Amino acid sequence: MKTEVEVNQLDRKHERHRQKSEGREKQLLVSILNEGIQEPLQGVMGSSGQAILLDGFKRLRCALKAGIAVVPFLVIGEDEATAIIQMLKISNAKSLSLLEQAAFVDELKSVHGLSVAEIAHRLQRSKAWVLVRLQTLSSMSEAASGAILSGQFPLYSYLYTLHPFRRLTGSASKAEVDEFVKLSSGRGLSTRDIELLSDAYFRGGEPMRSQLKNGDLSWCLQELRERERLKTAGGALLSDAENKLIRELEILQGIMGRLTLKLARHNGGADSFRVQAEVLAGGTLGRIEKLREVLGGFYDRVRKA
Structure with missing residues (x-):
């Protein structure tokens, strides 16, 4: 059923499950300003009669910025659980990220009381598909999932760069992964930058980790890129002992530069x-x-x- 609803009457409780993208939202805003909202927002009518939004949060935020008071709304289920199931099925063609899928699957299990078997049956998926999503979400802290869903940290980097440090090598605790996500979120880092920094953070020893904790990401990246360039130019990788010595010389050089400035400026105390x-x-x-x-x-x- 298609209808229209006032934007200030929409229940936005599921917004926390949806991933933000500043770039895509800017493009969408331009389109909406020129052509209006072409695709209806999707959700379900709650028991109180309020429209509960499931899909279309970017369109909603753009509508608010554009001063649009009423938006098209498509009801996709008789109740909330059915609507979530329908949205997840639609996402086969209209993409939801793995983490977004995981958040809604967890909602079906923890809030609406559906078993893994029921979710799999209603989605026409395997139990393994459901379990992978539940395990993905349970392996993350709220801080990490929040950083990803807010668009401050890329999901790809978490799954394929950070997670292996815990799952395969055991070299990082959940708290350490959270700490790295926190210090690198919102910096506009590329996936390659995150790969370099995470390797230095989890394998580079305490001196390099201390530099990153102090917020010296730009300096660390510059040093890591230069080291990578030298390795490539040299045609051979350094030994572990040589790598360690190079890292310590880099840290010494950086500390000397910063300390020189700080000591020159410090008075009294x-x-x-x-x-x-x-x-x-x-x-x-x-x-x-x-x-x-x-x-x-x-x-x-x-x-x-």
């Missing part, structure tokens, strides 16, 4: 700060000459090799 700073600065000064001597010898050897 509390008594407790001055006491600790004096001890640390004095200890560092005592090691600088030895470092200069060793580093100079190392530089001469690699330069002449």
Whole structure:
């Protein structure tokens, strides 16, 4: 049944299950401003008579921006569970992401009380299809799924770059994955950037991880890209020991640059700060000459090799 509803009367509770895309939404807004809403929003009429929106949240947000008060609305089920089932079946042709599918499958199970077998039967899917989606959602924290659905972190990178660190190598805990998602979300990073940064974060040792935690993503990316370029130019991968030494030299160089600026600008400080700073600065000064001597010898050897 097709009807019209006022935008301010729509129940938007399922908006949290739908993935945002700023780029696609901008394009859609231009289209709606020029041609209006061509495709009706989809959902179900609730028991109170309020229209519950399931599909068309981008169109709704664009309608609000365009000042459109009434939108076309297509009822796709007699009740909420049936409407969700119908939307998931339609998504065979009209794509929902894996995470969006997972969120609605979980809704059918946890809110509407459908079993895995019932969901599979009504969707005409296998039980394995349903279980994969339930397991995908359960493996994520709310923070991670929220970052993905809000468009701040790409789902592809989570599934194919971060998840293997937990599932295959066991090198990352759920909390560590969440921390990486948090520090890299909303930065406009490409999937390749995320691949480089995640490898450094989970395999690069504590010094590199500390740099990333401090928010030095741009510096880390620059160093990682340069390292990758040098590896390609050299025609051979470095050994683990050589990689570790290169990373430590990169970190030392970065710290020296930042510390030089900070020390030059710093004035005074509390008594407790001055006491600790004096001890640390004095200890560092005592090691600088030895470092200069060793580093100079190392530089001469690699330069002449």
